[in-house]
Amino acid sequence: MKSALTHLPVWARRSPLRHWLLIASLSSSLAVAEVRMWTDVSGRKVEAELVMMQGEFVYLKTQDGKTHPFPLTRLSADDIALARRLTPPAPSGVAAARPVNLTLEQAAERLDRVVEAHLKAKGIKPNPPLNDEQFVRRLYLQTVGRIPKYEEAMAFIADKDRNKRAKLTDQLLTSPGHTSHLFNYYADMLRLKTRVSEYISGAAYNRWVKQAVAENKPYDVMVREMMTASGNTQTNPAAGYLLRDSGMLLDNLSVTSQVFLGTDISCAQCHDHPFDDWTQKQFYHLAAYFGSTRSAPDYGMLKQGLADRGLAWRDNLTLVAEADKFQPIDPLVKPAVQRFLHASAHHITENPKSVMKLPHDYQYKDGTPGEVVEPKVLFGNAPDLTKFDNRRAAFAHWLTADDNPRFAITVANRLWKRAFGRAVVEPVTDVNDLSTAAIPGLVQLLGEEMKRLRYDIREFERLLYRTRAWQRESSLVSIAPGASYDFPGPLLRRLTAEQIWDSVLTLILEDPDYFNGQRDYTEWEKLYSMDRGTVTGKELTERYAKLVELSSKDGGLFGWPREDESMRPSGSPLYIDPRIKAWRLYGDVLVRASEITQPTGGGHLLRNLGQSDRELVDASVMTGSVPISLALMNGRGSQVITKPGSRLMNVVDQHKADGPKVEAVFLSILSRLPSPDERSAAYKTIRQGGKNGFADVAWALLNTREFLFVQ
Structure with a gap:
């Protein structure tokens, strides 16, 4: 047929x-x-x-x-x-209209009904509920990106309050650790870099993203600000989104579509998509919204801006020559000074005379090379261009509008994956075909909840963690490529590189969040804010000298100062570096992953553990490997954890008897009490190792798969 x-x-x-x-x-x-x-x-x-x-x-x-x-x-x-x-009624658990007055419990119940109805229909038994030990560890890792401290785990397990899970969730979601952990997720998604290129700093933009997370700025507002920002990152940090791909707006548009629309149109940038309906002309129609936008230095626009103020543009060569007269510049340094000037010229500008044209090698019958293309959206309702200052603003409105069929679904699908280890629709960067959804109707309901909550990410997280589905034991299964997952519970998954690093810090330091927000790049970045109509050779000389000074003092924008071993106390590899007011372990600076240069340099433990190089969207790696095992077994961090003076050993020393000491080690590392067999094995190790026996037990637990995975 x-x-x-x-x-x-x-x-x-x-x-x-x-x-x-x-x-x-x-x-x-x-x-x-x-x-x-x-x-x-x-x-x-x-x-x-x-x-x-x-x-x-x-x-x-x-x-x-x-x-x-x-x-x-x-x-x-x-x-x-x-x-x-x-029109028939909506499927069970999915409301046709968006309720506006649901309590958190009612909203969580709606999600659970959809999941549980699906499991029942397929004859799948949900995983058992988490016990308190499992819950407290998972919640800390999920919300603040680290394992709980000994006292935190003990306090929660001993608490008899029936609402203790909800209370702890609320507490952690408003803590500095949550800001740090969610920033790490955004950093991977948005490809955040402290040093975008030789010319461009991403520090102000990164700080802006972190502040947006801290103040719980609505996600749609945050995205609109990134899409519409003009100027440079010193005056408007949100401009860093477009400057991240300076001079490559078409590449940036491909990323925008993947991240915020769950639509991969990158192939259509060069040719009609081979496996989908997106055409190259459709890509250029969408790109036409950015036809007048410039993210690389547009000297014509910058000069015009100065002319409007009655000032003349002062070019690089003229300024460097003037600075050389004021104070002679080493010929080998002059190129660096010119690059410094070039960096200060990076702005997001709009040139109304510019238009988007089809590429010179366009080969399809529906257009000709060099043909001007008008802005058109891929789906949904096209914005009225007459209502906006420029086309980019119109694009931002369409992108984040409630009636855009992809925006809310895409971010909701992403956050579900972050909580459960698997998205309802995979991959999160290409959700074109909702017929592949693991549970019918769930992703639509998640999108409706995101809109109902007005893109409040913290509240959406609170909703997910309140569900029975999330509070079930993990599934120890491997999902074959192309296969779906039915969500009897979250998937067992390895900790991210940042979670491992921050958890190790938790076992070494009394307060892993002590340094959060302490490193301020403002003074450093102000040096790039030069008014090219008034800057003089003298001012340029002074600014560049200050740049060199700051780089020498604290590593500047792109790193930390080299370790000065004379500052290290005799016999103690762990000490405070007075220059940066941060703990150091040999050469490593012990601060949360979110406070380190984004991304860390090659060879750093974070990179060895799978931190992304921030070239591709969501490129972090969470698979196991021999280098990861060796890094944890033999790394300096694991060695210090088991040495006197670490937080873990301090906790152990608070107890006198062997039994409580062993319990302290297990609760500190695995957030649970030992089983009878584990307790017996620990006592045997202590008898054989004497005083070092507790360190041996701790080292063994650190190198278990249980420590490396979200249970």
Whole structure:
């Protein structure tokens, strides 16, 4: 029998909207559904049954069992009226309209009902609930990115309050550790770098992202500010998003689409997508919203800006020559001074005369090389350009609008993966086909919750961690490529590089958050804010000298000062470096991963553990390897953890008897008490090792898989 899909109109077969599919099984129990002929405004017909209406789309199930979204605007008036009259109720657990007054418990219950109904339908038994020991460890790792301290684990386990889980969640989500940990996630997603290039600093932008997390700025507001920012990062730090890919706005657009729309159109930048419906012309239509934007130094616009103020532009060579007269510059240093000047010229500007054109090698019949393209969106409702100051502002409005069918779903799907180890729709950068969703209707419900909460990321996290689904034991399964996961509980997964690093800090230092926010790049970055109409050779000389001084004093923007071994106390590898007021362990600076240069340099433990180099979106690695095992077994950090003076050994020394000492080691590292067999093995190790026996027990636990994984 010929597939009914062959009868679909061309606009339905070719449009990328065909990927906004609902799982066909959603309609399998709808008694009102019947097969009938549907007609579009051009008279083309398709035989299908109505599944549901959602927003501006009607979902029709064709005879081949597939469900397709049809824009209401393309259906005949009679069919639109019929669809509205026959629209069946939404699937169980998914509300057709967005409730606005749900309590947190009611919202969590809605999510759990969808998950549990799916498990029941498939005959899958949910994983057992977490006990308190498992919960406290998972919650600390999930919210603040580190294991709980001994006292924190003890206090929670001993607490008899029925609401203690909710209270601890609320406490941790508003702590400095949460800011640090969520920043690490954004850093991987947004490819944050302290040093973007030889010319561009990312420090101010990174600080802006961290501040946005700390103040819980709504996600849609944060994204709009990044998309619409102009100027440089010293005057408008959000401009760092576009300056991250200075001079490569098309590449930046590909990243934007992946990160915020869950739509991978990167192939279409050079040619029609081989596996999807995106065409190269569609890519350029979307890029036309940035046709007038410049992210590399646009000297013409900068000169015009000065001319409007009655000032003349002072070029690099003239300024360097003037500085050389004021104070002779070593010929080998002059290129560096010129690069310093060039760096100060990086601004996001708008040139209204610029337009987007098809590339010179464009080869398709729907356009010609060099043809001007007008801005068009990929899906959803196009913004009215007359209502915005520029096209980029219109793009930002469309991107973050509630009626954009991808924005809320994409971030909600991302955060579900962050909490459960697996997204509802994989991969998170390409959610075109919702028919691949692991649980029908769940990702739509998550998107609705994100909008209901007005893109409050902290509140959305609180919702996920309140669910029964999240508070179940992890599944010890390996998901084959292309296979789905049914979420009887979160997936067992390895700690991120940052979680391992920050957990090691927790076992060494009394307060792993002691340095958060202490390193201030403001003075350093102000040096780049030069008014090119008034700056003099003398001022340039002074600014560059200050740059050299700061770099020498604290490593400047791109690192830390070299270790001065004369500052290290005799017999103690762990000490405070007075220059930076931070703990050092041999050469390593012991601060949270979020406070270190982004990303760390090659050879640093964080990179060995899988921290991303920040060249690609979500490029961190969380698989095991021999170098990772060796780094933990033989690294300086694990050696110091088991030495007198570390936080762990201080906790052990607080107890007199061997039993409490052993319990302190287990609670500090694994957040649980030892089993009888483990206790017996620990006592044996202590008898054989004497005073060093407790250090041997700690070292053994640090090198277990249990320490390395989120249970």
